[in-house]
Amino acid sequence: MFGYVVQRLFVMIPTLLVISALVFIIINLPPGDFATAMLQELESQGGSGAQKATEIRALYGLDRPLIEQYFHWLGGMMVGDFGFSFEHEAPVTAVVGERMGLTLLINFISILFIYLVSFPIGVYSAVRQYSAGDYAFSFLGLVGYATPNFMLAIIMLYVLNEAFGISIGGLMDPAFRDQPMSWDKFVSIMQHSVVPVVVIGTAGTAAMIRRLRANLLDELHKQYVVTAKAKGLPPGRALRKYPLRMALNPFIADIGNLLPDVVSSSVIVSVVLGLETVGPTLLRALETQDTYLAGSFLMFLALLTVIGMLISDLALAALDPRIRLGGKAVK
Amino acid sequence: MAGPLKPLVTGRTLPPAKPLEHWADDAVFDPKAATRLTPKQERYYLASQWQLMWWKLKRHRLAVISLFFLLAAYASILIAEMIAPYALDARNTDYLYAPPQSVHLMHEGRFLGPFVYPYKVSLDLTQLKWVYEGDLTRPQPIRFFCAPDDYNGARYRFWGGPELGFHFICPPKDGTLFLMGTDRLGRDVFSRIAYGARISLTVGLVGIILSFALGIVIGGIAGYYGGFIDNAVQRVIEIIRSFPTLPLLMALSAALPVTWSPILVFLGVTMILALLDWPGLARAVRSKFLSLREEDFVQAAQLMGARPSRIIARHLLPSFASHLIASASLSIPAMILGETALSFLGLGLRPPITSWGVLLNEAQNFSAVALYPWIMFPMLPVFLVVLAFQFLGDGLRDAADPYK
Numbered sequence: 042m043f044g045y046v047v048q049r050l051f052v053m054i055p056t057l058l059v060i061s062a063l064v065f066i067i068i069n070l071p072p073g074d075f076a077t078a079m080l081q082e083l084e085s086q087g088g089s090g091a092q093k094a095t096e097i098r099a100l101y102g103l104d105r106p107l108i109e110q111y112f113h114w115l116g117g118m119m120v121g122d123f124g125f126s127f128e129h130e131a132p133v134t135a136v137v138g139e140r141m142g143l144t145l146l147i148n149f150i151s152i153l154f155i156y157l158v159s160f161p162i163g164v165y166s167a168v169r170q171y172s173a174g175d176y177a178f179s180f181l182g183l184v185g186y187a188t189p190n191f192m193l194a195i196i197m198l199y200v201l202n203e204a205f206g207i208s209i210g211g212l213m214d215p216a217f218r219d220q221p222m223s224w225d226k227f228v229s230i231m232q233h234s235v236v237p238v239v240v241i242g243t244a245g246t247a248a249m250i251r252r253l254r255a256n257l258l259d260e261l262h263k264q265y266v267v268t269a270k271a272k273g274l275p276p277g278r279a280l281r282k283y284p285l286r287m288a289l290n291p292f293i294a295d296i297g298n299l300l301p302d303v304v305s306s307s308v309i310v311s312v313v314l315g316l317e318t319v320g321p322t323l324l325r326a327l328e329t330q331d332t333y334l335a336g337s338f339l340m341f342l343a344l345l346t347v348i349g350m351l352i353s354d355l356a357l358a359a360l361d362p363r364i365r366l367g368g369k370a371v372k
Numbered sequence: 373m374a375g376p377l378k379p380l381v382t383g384r385t386l387p388p389a390k391p392l393e394h395w396a397d398d399a400v401f402d403p404k405a406a407t408r409l410t411p412k413q414e415r416y417y418l419a420s421q422w423q424l425m426w427w428k429l430k431r432h433r434l435a436v437i438s439l440f441f442l443l444a445a446y447a448s449i450l451i452a453e454m455i456a457p458y459a460l461d462a463r464n465t466d467y468l469y470a471p472p473q474s475v476h477l478m479h480e481g482r483f484l485g486p487f488v489y490p491y492k493v494s495l496d497l498t499q500l501k502w503v504y505e506g507d508l509t510r511p512q513p514i515r516f517f518c519a520p521d522d523y524n525g526a527r528y529r530f531w532g533g534p535e536l537g538f539h540f541i542c543p544p545k546d547g548t549l550f551l552m553g554t555d556r557l558g559r560d561v562f563s564r565i566a567y568g569a570r571i572s573l574t575v576g577l578v579g580i581i582l583s584f585a586l587g588i589v590i591g592g593i594a595g596y597y598g599g600f601i602d603n604a605v606q607r608v609i610e611i612i613r614s615f616p617t618l619p620l621l622m623a624l625s626a627a628l629p630v631t632w633s634p635i636l637v638f639l640g641v642t643m644i645l646a647l648l649d650w651p652g653l654a655r656a657v658r659s660k661f662l663s664l665r666e667e668d669f670v671q672a673a674q675l676m677g678a679r680p681s682r683i684i685a686r687h688l689l690p691s692f693a694s695h696l697i698a699s700a701s702l703s704i705p706a707m708i709l710g711e712t713a714l715s716f717l718g719l720g721l722r723p724p725i726t727s728w729g730v731l732l733n734e735a736q737n738f739s740a741v742a743l744y745p746w747i748m749f750p751m752l753p754v755f756l757v758v759l760a761f762q763f764l765g766d767g768l769r770d771a772a773d774p775y776k
Contacts, residue, residue: 059611067620070627187759189709191716192751195735202742297614305618309713313736323619324717327626335623342619350614 045358049351060343061118065111068336114336124333128326133337136322141341144307144318147234147241148345151303152296154242155249160292163253167288168280170258182247190306194240194313201236237314241306245299249292256291260284290361296353300346308342425694428771435767438760445757449570453528456563457541457549460726462525464548464558466493469744470504472553472561479511487511490547501743512544520545525560553746555734561749564731569753571727572708575642576761579707580700582646587653588696592684594654595661602658609651617648621710625719634725641720645707656699660692694772702765705758712754728754 105113114124123133166175260266261284269279311320319338326335409417419427429435448455464470473488489506496503519537520526522545530536543549552561594605624644628637664670665688673683714720715729716736723730731750735741741748 056607056611056614060615063611063615064623067623067627070624071629183759183762187705187755187762189712189754189758191713192732192748192754195738195741195748196751198738199741199745199748301614301616304616308616308618308622309717312717324622324719327622327719339619339623342616343614346614346616 046355049354053347053351056347057344060347061115061340062111064336064339064343065107065114068332068339069107069110071330114333118337118340123337126326126331126334128329128331128334133334136334137319137337140317140319140322143230143316144311144320144341145345146230147237147311147316147318148300148303148307150234151238151241151245151307152299152349154238155245155299155303158242159246159249159253163250163292164257164280164285166250166254167257167261178250182250185243185247188243190240190244191309191313193243194237194310197236197240198314237307237310237316240310240314241303244306245303248302249295249299252295253288253292257284257288260287290357293353293360294357297350300349300353304342304346421694425768425771429767432767432770434763435771438763438767441760442757442764445569445753445760446573448566449573452566452570453530453536454538454540456560456566457539457543457551458525458560458563459528460559460564460567462559462563464524464554464560466558467491467504467548467550467554468558469502469556470548470550470554470558471744472746472749473506473548473550475514475551476511484511485513487513488544488547488549490544512547514544514549515542516540518542522546523548525563552749553744555731555747556740561731561746564726565728565750565753568726568728568731568750571638571721571725572711572729572754573757575638575645575711575727576704576708578639579642579645579649579711580704582643583649583653583703583707584696584700586646586650588657588689590650591654591657592661592688595658596665596680596684596688598662605654605658609655612648612651617710618713620648621645621714622717622719625714634722637721638725641711641714642707645710648710649703649707652703653696653699656695657692660695661688664688664691694768698765698768698772701761701768705761708754708757708761 117124121134123137125131126133126136129136162178166178169175261280263284266279266284269283270276274282307318308320308323310316311318312324315321319341323335323338323342325331326338416424429439453459458464470491470493473491475486475488477483477486479487488511489508490510490512491504492507494503494505495501518539518541520542521537523543526539526542527535527537541549550560550562552565554560555564590605594602621644624647625641628640628644632640669687670683673687678686711720711727712729712732715722715727716732718733718736721727721730728750732748732754734747735750
């Protein structure tokens with residue numbers, strides 16, 4: 042097991058390096074840089090900013106070759122320096138503040154929500170295939186799958202506002218903003234995160250139910266289940282002992298597909314609901330070419346999925362000896 | 373055994389039996405009669421793969437309905453100008469944020485045919501919003517198949533070409549017809565949705581063609597050659613797939629220069645969507661290739677000296693084209709949704725181009741949604757199209773395996 046963990050960790054490093062290079066290229070794709078954007082703004086106001094622009098370029102190394110900028114940025118990240126946000130005129134770490142933590146929290150709760158909801162429904166749909174409940178859940182799942190989550194967020198906002206007069210913008214009571222974390226604040230965040238989590242989790246839940254149902258159905262039709270039943274094993278035990286455990290493997294391995302989706306949808310849902318997570322700031326940073334801020338957010342989101350996948354791989358290895366011993370999972 | 377059988381019971385002999393009655397067919401004996409196929413069976417066994425797929429698909433009721441719905445939707449983009457009662461940018465400045473007008477059939481117990489009640493507009497100074505009330509005394513019949521010239525936005529340039537005035541449905545004379553209300557500038561939302569379909573639906577098609585090309589070429593090369601190339605491609609796919617799509621899409625489309633013309637932006641956004649979509653297809657192609665290249669017919673082709681490109685194009689691709697089409701129909705909605713999300717955020721297409729996402733961009737302002745919920749209407753076609761593609765894709769996937 043230990044060897045497997047080490048091996049997986051080593052595979053992660055080149056992946057992250059490639060991702061960081063990709064991110065750096067992408068955020069440097071737009072023509073010009075923050076200084077040019079600022080220059081234009083200053084000139085449109087009648088002033089001349091050429092002097093300031095050169096200063097800024099020299100100060101932040103924007104006049105150096107890209108390769109050098111990249112390694113500088115990469116080296117900084119290793120020691121926790123994520124660069125400087127031009128727009129906010131503050132180090133990225135200061136701007137980011139608690140947003141990263143809250144993003145992590147929201148994504149984590151969403152994943153938890155997806156597993157908690159989809160597991161019982163998936164098992165029920167498979168065991169009672171073609172029952173009224175199965176059809177109802179399948180239909181609901183399809184609708185949830187086809188509704189883009191940002192639309193669902195707007196609809197939820199509208200319905201809750203119309204029916205209950207609640208406004209659900211934000212992730213905490215305004216009084217707690219910029220406050221250090223306390224129990225009251227935590228409770229407030231939990232209360233406010235119900236709607237976002239449901240909105241973010243819907244599509245993932247629908248997909249998860251479908252997969253678990255299909256996997257479990259495959260297992261249930263195998264001969265060893267028939268044998269177990271023929272031997273007189275009670276139905277509950279005949280389900281739990283073998284088929285469920287087999288169907289659980291892909292269920293956990295699927296986090297690799299699930300995580301990028303959840304992170305994606307949390308970004309756009311945060312923009313719609315005005316959550317204090319990475320989403321809205323990333324959008325703003327991309328619009329203003331705030332290179333390092335956007336870059337570190339992108340890096341953070343990628344890191345989130347890569348680490349999530351690592352955890353799922355480790356969980357899978359713990360669950361299935363064939364994987365940690367170098368064999369292949371049998372679907 | 374030789375010799376005649378001896379009677380078992382001796383001493384008593386049976387009376388000579390009458391010859392048994394028997395009947396023989398005069399027709400010539402056909403030894404294959406039992407295995408001959410009925411015409412129906414023969415049609416089934418000789419049917420081409422596509423024929424089988426279609427038969428199987430026909431049994432999937434929802435998939436067929438979805439197919440016809442999508443065909444109708446795609447046909448509508450050819451004549452969007454005629455379906456929309458108003459031209460794309462026609463502003464009705466007297467009717468800003470007008471709610472949808474409902475179509476009635478009966479007026480005071482009399483059947484009048486489809487008609488609407490005209491709006492009486494007043495300004496609510498306490499809430500600072502326009503108040504629209506139907507004038508229930510004056511029913512105005514809607515005109516169909518009409519080419520009137522008596523309202524703003526009746527004339528349009530058909531595909532930017534000749535100026536025409538024909539509509540399938542027109543507002544009544546001296547009246548208005550806002551089936552889904554109007555927006556901030558008094559533009560008819562229904563008309564704009566009809567025009568928006570043109571961009572929203574083609575994004576999916578153009579995008580899938582690009583992503584298909586990338587996926588088949590890259591996946592095909594990886595699957596056919598295997599080894600080092602396969603490994604490299606697999607790593608790249610893994611990295612792209614481990615990245616959350618939307619932030620990447622956002623970053624890439626934020627990089628499109630603002631100076632680009634609308635058509636370039638459209639192509640750019642489609643390109644970006646395709647760039648992030650091909651890994652899934654490439655993976656499917658690769659795994660099919662890996663299993664198919666071991667087949668005898670591939671070896672036969674190789675021994676006859678066929679070049680790899682010929683083997684791939686002539687022998688391998690056709691044998692799993694149906695699977696590819698099924699998975700493509702499942703990734704078109706992802707593209708449509710991607711475009712909608714980007715435009716909704718203001719990073720994708722921008723106003724001179726009209727897509728459903730661009731229309732929804734107005735719904736980003738929540739206070740407007742709370743007051744004028746009908747600006748959420750462009751969600752409806754997005755939802756229906758995505759759902760239809762989903763059903764069709766499911767049906768196709770089942771049908772792609774006709775012998776199962």
